[in-house]
Amino acid sequence: MEPLLELLGLAKSAELLSLSPPGWGGNLLRGLVNSLQIAFGAFGFGLVIGLFGAYGKLYGGVVIRDLLAIYTTVIRAVPELVLILILYYVGTDLVNKIAQAFGYGRVEISGVFAGIWVLGIVQGAYSTEVLRGAIQAIPQGQIEAARAFGMPSLMLMRRVTIPAMMSFAVPGLANLWLIATKDTALLAIVGFSELTLETRQAAASTRAYFTFFLAAGALYMMVTLFSGAAFNRIEKWARRGQPSLRGKN
Amino acid sequence: MAELGAEEIDTQNADEEAIRVTDLRKSFGTLEVLKGVSLTAHKGDVVAIIGGSGSGKSTFLRCVNFLETPSAGQIIVGGEEIKMRPDGSPADRRQIERIRTQLGMVFQAFNLWTHRTLLENVIEVPVHVLKVPRAQAIKRAEELLDRVGLGDKADVFPSFLSGGQQQRAAIARALAVDPRVMLFDEPTSALDPELVGEVLTVIRDLAAEGRTMLLVTHEMKFAREVANHVVYLFEGRIEEQGPPAEVFGNPKSARLKQFLKTVG
Numbered sequence: 001m002e003p004l005l006e007l008l009g010l011a012k013s014a015e016l017l018s019l020s021p022p023g024w025g026g027n028l029l030r031g032l033v034n035s036l037q038i039a040f041g042a043f044g045f046g047l048v049i050g051l052f053g054a055y056g057k058l059y060g061g062v063v064i065r066d067l068l069a070i071y072t073t074v075i076r077a078v079p080e081l082v083l084i085l086i087l088y089y090v091g092t093d094l095v096n097k098i099a100q101a102f103g104y105g106r107v108e109i110s111g112v113f114a115g116i117w118v119l120g121i122v123q124g125a126y127s128t129e130v131l132r133g134a135i136q137a138i139p140q141g142q143i144e145a146a147r148a149f150g151m152p153s154l155m156l157m158r159r160v161t162i163p164a165m166m167s168f169a170v171p172g173l174a175n176l177w178l179i180a181t182k183d184t185a186l187l188a189i190v191g192f193s194e195l196t197l198e199t200r201q202a203a204a205s206t207r208a209y210f211t212f213f214l215a216a217g218a219l220y221m222m223v224t225l226f227s228g229a230a231f232n233r234i235e236k237w238a239r240r241g242q243p244s245l246r247g248k249n
Numbered sequence: 250m251a252e253l254g255a256e257e258i259d260t261q262n263a264d265e266e267a268i269r270v271t272d273l274r275k276s277f278g279t280l281e282v283l284k285g286v287s288l289t290a291h292k293g294d295v296v297a298i299i300g301g302s303g304s305g306k307s308t309f310l311r312c313v314n315f316l317e318t319p320s321a322g323q324i325i326v327g328g329e330e331i332k333m334r335p336d337g338s339p340a341d342r343r344q345i346e347r348i349r350t351q352l353g354m355v356f357q358a359f360n361l362w363t364h365r366t367l368l369e370n371v372i373e374v375p376v377h378v379l380k381v382p383r384a385q386a387i388k389r390a391e392e393l394l395d396r397v398g399l400g401d402k403a404d405v406f407p408s409f410l411s412g413g414q415q416q417r418a419a420i421a422r423a424l425a426v427d428p429r430v431m432l433f434d435e436p437t438s439a440l441d442p443e444l445v446g447e448v449l450t451v452i453r454d455l456a457a458e459g460r461t462m463l464l465v466t467h468e469m470k471f472a473r474e475v476a477n478h479v480v481y482l483f484e485g486r487i488e489e490q491g492p493p494a495e496v497f498g499n500p501k502s503a504r505l506k507q508f509l510k511t512v513g
Contacts, residue, residue, distance in 0.1 A: 141358050142362055144316060144356070145361075147349070148354040149374040149378060150350035241363050241364045242363065242406075243409065
């Protein structure tokens with residue numbers, strides 16, 4: 001292995017990327033784990049918001065519908081970087097004010113929690129629209145049949161609406177997940193040590209910009225490939241019972 | 250035939266009322282679709298509801314289980330009156346959910362749950378709404394699927410079946426709750442002509458075994474054959490009703506005569 005790397009002139013890069021110091025590989029992987037943690041949390045939090053948002057927009061009263069319209073419009077109108085700055089500083093400020101009002105001192109907010117909160121709110125706006133569209137795509141008769149057989153509304157949501165809308169929602173949700181993994185890079189601006197910030201620090205300390213950014217790119221790429229495979233399986237499962245569009249297979 | 254029909258009704262009058270609808274009204278905005286329809290079915294009755302397009306027959310059926318909210322009227326299922334708010338919506342969510350499980354509905358468009366196999370469709374309501382033990386529900390579902398001739402299709406998803414097969418599965422799903430009354434909303438209207446027969450055969454069997462049914466249909470010959478009471482709706486009112494031999498063989502109203510002529 002080592003002679004080969006020597007031959008290719010990559011010995012220096014391998015050393016820089018090695019997992020234990022003086023290599024920076026460990027830092028990059030820690031950054032990746034942080035990024036994935038936040039992406040996962042934000043995507044999940046966004047899904048919860050999205051489900052409530054979609055139901056609210058479809059079945060809610062006038063006030064709820066208007067509030068949700070403002071939410072989805074504003075969030076989707078403002079650049080994410082700006083939103084992250086606003087939500088991060090407003091969020092931490094708000095938490096501190098509340099803490100002080102109750103007589104506590106300044107609280108240190110965990111970066112992961114803040115990241116999930118900020119990106120989750122952004123994701124929620126997009127999820128709301130993806131899920132709303134998916135629910136509307138369900139043949140109404142299926143929901144009507146559930147009602148006609150006396151299904152209470154929560155059970156109807158769990159047993160009929162959500163499984164029936166999945167096949168319509170999965171492609172859009174896969175997009176959102178991939179966006180979430182990459183939006184974590186924007187959190188570098190508030191000093192959260194996710195993959196991009198770790199990469200920048202490693203690159204700046206060693207002057208090996210190309211090596212580290214290429215490595216980070218490869219990591220993001222791997223996340224995308226794995227996600228693609230996972231979502232393919234999820235979609236296959238969600239589409240069970242529907243004939244393939246390619247005809248017989 | 251006429252005498253037999255009359256006799257049947259007489260003996261059943263002594264029986265309990267399965268469903269009684271009194272003065273049902275329904276408006277969509279300013280359009281009054283039902284202008285006071287009353288109808289009673291005793292246990293074992295098969296009531297066919299016929300009428301032209303826009304006569305309100307489907308709306309009537311959908312009001313019975315509150316898929317549409319009636320504007321006014323009274324509905325009693327198995328002696329229990331459905332509590333209504335002044336605007337016609339059900340006042341007691343639990344009550345309407347419970348009563349709906351006693352009204353097995355079969356839709357024109359089948360409305361099977363496409364992400365579930367036939368067996369899963371049939372056990373869904375018993376297991377989750379009625380809390381029947383799963384094994385017991387499966388056993389019963391297999392019997393019902395057998396009965397409608399789909400015993401070998403239990404693990405197939407609805408989209409892979411013909412309309413006739415889907416509708417038979419939908420009938421099995423409705424039977425699985427052991428309904429007090431079955432509601433058929435034009436069960437053969439969405440089917441290719443060659444598939445109508447297999448569905449009618451199943452319904453005919455149910456009638457023969459004494460299932461109580463309200464049947465909205467375009468199949469006049471079939472209505473005449475299986476129903477013991479026929480109701481002709483015209484513009485939201487009952488224009489004429491009676492035993493099938495009377496309604497079809499000796500219609501009194503000019504509109505019904507005209508209608509029977511056009512539908513052949």
